[in-house]
Amino acid sequence: MKRFTSVHDLLNGYGLSQAITDALAYAESPWKDECLGKRKTVGLLFMNPSLRTRMSTQKAASLLGAETIVLNAGSDSWTLETRDGVIMNGSTTEHIKEAAAVMGAYCDILGLRTFAGLTDRTYDYQETVLEKFIQHSGVPVISLESATRHPLQSFADLVTIEQHKTTQRPKVVLSWAPHPKALPQAVANSFTEWMKHADVELVVTHPEGYDLDPSFVEGVHVTNDQDAALKGAHFVYAKNWSAVEPYGQILSQDTSWTVSTKKMALTDNAKFMHCLPVRRNMIVTDEVIDSTNSIVIPQAANRVVSAQTVLAYMLKGLA
Amino acid sequence: MKRFTSVHDLLNGYGLSQAITDALAYAESPWKDECLGKRKTVGLLFMNPSLRTRMSTQKAASLLGAETIVLNAGSDSWTLETRDGVIMNGSTTEHIKEAAAVMGAYCDILGLRTFAGLTDRTYDYQETVLEKFIQHSGVPVISLESATRHPLQSFADLVTIEQHKTTQRPKVVLSWAPHPKALPQAVANSFTEWMKHADVELVVTHPEGYDLDPSFVEGVHVTNDQDAALKGAHFVYAKNWSAVEPYGQILSQDTSWTVSTKKMALTDNAKFMHCLPVRRNMIVTDEVIDSTNSIVIPQAANRVVSAQTVLAYMLKGLA
């Protein structure tokens, strides 16, 4: 596997079913491939802060016996220019072309974390930074969250649903929830994209105006009626995102969308999911996230499992 | 051992005498347990800068064959909310409940570094941040310095005194010394607490108004006469702290308290100690810290030894 940036990279290769099987096997026996990454170096470049991604990917590499080198762009390293053809007489000190190629020279696999700028929709949705990085690095690249997707999170989400489901085809509801800051659509996009290919009944719900990009929700059941959506749900996945149109704007902070005990009562004893970090009592009440139905911690723990599975596929491709 | 936050965690377990014996053994043979931490991951979360703690704990883990993952809260990672029940619509991005639980899911042992805020005495002395972290992480936790104690430092101090003492029961003087900034009481509290349980004659000296919290100095010989305190001392431990009442205030920067050659002449050829980093010519003169009686570097080196001993106890508890 040469790149892991969306579910399509699995669909085009090992297949989603095989990937789930392999991930569950790592969840059971984390050390079973502890020599696979011997003499291999995984470089992780963060353009944004991160707790889960940073730690889980390091842990996953370690479980496979690979070395990790972590770099924070901007503090540890230089500020990166991503535009082509520009005269670099301003504040950016290195072009992503060189940064990617040099990191590719030092490492066998690279991971890149970047966020949506939320100002230029076309730029963000073309995944300019991630694609340039892939183009110039010369080695397999894992998205550690990009402008429009968070595939390691979505893969972990799918594994979590697989582990906790009690019916063959559970009803999974992705619900928008309020947040004080403008957030990217990446997690919501990515979750939707993965669930479309999984054996689940997916419903997406959000206030008017928060429609996700058509390329992600085409064919998906979407409603502005949160209560209706939650009815009979087996999994409730809460997440905030900013509007796609006007791009990156906050249209509402309506706390009637906060996932509360009353909302959860509408479901079929649903499990509560969130990718974390979560704003308590904005996205979800203390009562719900602290309840036994909350699986946010096992969900976060599965970030190791998804990263390990993807790293293993890439390491096998290097041999 | 499930937690290491004060001397009591040793007193309630292995005992101080055994701990010193084990620490001295690691000082002699650092690699003797190099497989004890195989397949184990130690996560270190820093809410404040650190040189000794960061490096010595990484080194200690490495000597035991364990992996380390280091995270700087706020720069690498998210800013943490520590209050319960709050509506998180402000600047903090993740609750310590989730951060601790997720780190506990990725790591076998966690270390946490936090400082006193120095504004709310009750909050600081309840060790709110450390205790919440312990409560929610689900794994053994080491204090890498907390609001009111610095136990790995005090353990290293005790080992250093043991290595350098020339009489069975040395006189050990903890002396306040001036500093341009308001510092926590943690090192002074913790040193006092450990020395009370060690085979030493402890005297604490400081200007009027700098009394330490009663829970730490109860039963300890305390005097405002630095010269009298220093008389016949075998070890002089200099340290600044801010006032307990009014909490966190600087009452004096009186440089007549700086440890100088003249002050050291009052002692019985005492060794000079400090936890570092030290403000030269405020806490101690160049002449004293650069003299052969200064043992600040071996003292800092023993931070590896104390961390290794505590990590080893925890690793044994995991098996």
Add this chain to the structure above:
Amino acid sequence: MKRFTSVHDLLNGYGLSQAITDALAYAESPWKDECLGKRKTVGLLFMNPSLRTRMSTQKAASLLGAETIVLNAGSDSWTLETRDGVIMNGSTTEHIKEAAAVMGAYCDILGLRTFAGLTDRTYDYQETVLEKFIQHSGVPVISLESATRHPLQSFADLVTIEQHKTTQRPKVVLSWAPHPKALPQAVANSFTEWMKHADVELVVTHPEGYDLDPSFVEGVHVTNDQDAALKGAHFVYAKNWSAVEPYGQILSQDTSWTVSTKKMALTDNAKFMHCLPVRRNMIVTDEVIDSTNSIVIPQAANRVVSAQTVLAYMLKGLA
């Protein structure tokens, strides 16, 4: 080898010819000494951001089986005082004497990255920070770039020229090029110093006023005529530096000195080199750096090779 701060540390020891041979051997077989650094710890202290140096040195240590601990002074750690005898009642929190000695207590080899302050020429050219660090650390020290030299870069440059030369004694041109910020002379000084001892014909070219320090260019062919310098060149090494006199000033941002296709046409099909990070379309045009004659990426890759060779020499000295 007890220190690696300039070409002289190789000339006084293994010799330049042997060093090149050893470096080329590591380039061929990176893992051939993978046990040499067993149980050894390399500490890296960065006072400035870095991508190549940080990653390549970590990678080199890893190839030799050594542990690495990385510390960013100022963010991870404390701000350092470098002056002697000062009363530390200001903003610096730790003296370099203690920082160096403590790091030396924890690590077997240390690397230090610092930059020229560009305000006090004497202070910078005495290499005050680096020399104090060496003096107080008690262990072998590698310069990861200092105020006036960048020896791991120059060593990598020499290896790169060795790998790409097509004539026995190639013509190598170091050319000043424009940059929006005042940069140190370190890379230019160091490159000149290494090339003087290599089997190459060296020419240095820069606008009037940009003369390098006499101690570096004594006996070197220097010209203000860039076109004449480039004639028949086999390697063009572009680099910006600020003036030596008045110290640290920008005298020109003349983009007629930018290395362009037209400039490269004057050469004998020269390879283009730069230490990176590079300001595109200031130092060099996109067309040149993106051409097949650009060897900036293999040059950066050789940073692993030079670091590995130097670390191996030091590790052998420890045994």
